[in-house]
Amino acid sequence: MSLRLSTVILPYRRWSEGGRSAWTRAEQLGFHTAYTYDHLSWRSFRDGPWFGAIPTLTAAAAATERLRLGTLVTSPNFRHPVTLAKELISLDDISGGRITLGIGAGG
Numbered sequence: 001m002s003l004r005l006s007t008v009i010l011p012y013r014r015w016s017e018g019g020r021s022a023w024t025r026a027e028q029l030g031f032h033t034a035y036t037y038d039h040l041s042w043r044s045f046r047d048g049p050w051f052g053a054i055p056t057l058t059a060a061a062a063a064t065e066r067l068r069l070g071t072l073v074t075s076p077n078f079r080h081p082v083t084l085a086k087e088l089i090s091l092d093d094i095s096g097g098r099i100t101l102g103i104g105a106g107g
Contacts, residue, residue: 004032008072011036011051015059019051023060027067033100034060035072054087061095070100077105
């Protein structure tokens with residue numbers, strides 16, 4: 001039996017200003033999976049950037065090798081299912097099959 005730890009990385013950092021390093025650091029620390037929120041905004045970050053989950057995960061896939069990547073959570077209320085499926089297929093291909101889709105009602 002093995003213990004697998006995961007983490008959440010909020011998508012508020014610009015990629016060149018700590019965004020990339022957050023994902024690579026999670027992999028270096030040995031986390032099994034890193035998730036990011038797929039919300040439209042977040043109350044304490046509403047006055048700054050809040051980046052999209054799928055593009056963020058795509059960049060994270062390119063910056064990491066082993067870290068599984070996931071959404072926490074994607075809402076079908078905000079995403080057309082065909083467009084979302086196509087984006088996830090692309091992300092799954094780019095990541096080498098390291099994607100976990102968390103789907104729920106959202107908020």
